[in-house]
Amino acid sequence: MVILEYRIDRRSGVPAFQQIVRQTKQALRLGVLVPGDRLPTAKEVAETSTVNPNTTLKAYRELEREGLVEPRPGQGTFVRRTLGRPETGTDSPLYAELVAWMSKAAGAGLEREDVAALVASATEKQCAAGNAAAAGSTTTGSTGATTTWSTGD
Numbered sequence: 001m002v003i004l005e006y007r008i009d010r011r012s013g014v015p016a017f018q019q020i021v022r023q024t025k026q027a028l029r030l031g032v033l034v035p036g037d038r039l040p041t042a043k044e045v046a047e048t049s050t051v052n053p054n055t056t057l058k059a060y061r062e063l064e065r066e067g068l069v070e071p072r073p074g075q076g077t078f079v080r081r082t083l084g085r086p087e088t089g090t091d092s093p094l095y096a097e098l099v100a101w102m103s104k105a106a107g108a109g110l111e112r113e114d115v116a117a118l119v120a121s122a123t124e125k126q127c128a129a130g131n132a133a134a135a136g137s138t139t140t141g142s143t144g145a146t147t148t149w150s151t152g153d
Helices: 014-028 041-048 053-065 091-109 112-134
Strands: 069-072 076-079
Touching: 014 053, 041 053, 041 076, 053 076, 091 112
Parallel strands: none
Antiparallel strands: 069 076
16 A cells, blocks of 8 residues: 655645645656555545645545546545556656756755756746647757657646
């Protein structure tokens, strides 16, 4: 059984239910959660994350609308499908490269917020390049390869 603990950042300006949805989707993408896994109950989330149980239920309803989870009366909420692909797992070469890059960033003295800003900037640049390519433009990176990025959740 997977134990998922939500971390709610009250200073982020993002509603707690959306943070729960995002963190669940991230766990689905990374293969931390797989079909058949049970999500923590609203009561368990309330105890560990100090959010109102209704907040968790709202997040789970959103995930259910997206077809990712299903409630089973008297049993809990279970994962129906994953968002993960082999390239996104923690055992993929891309993950290893990212961990190595994070070590370099830490060695260079970058703090968590610095890394987050760099990643967000690179993601936005890559998404813009992908959107331009999808619109009919060709975007070529420094390697000479055309890049496309899917921005859907």
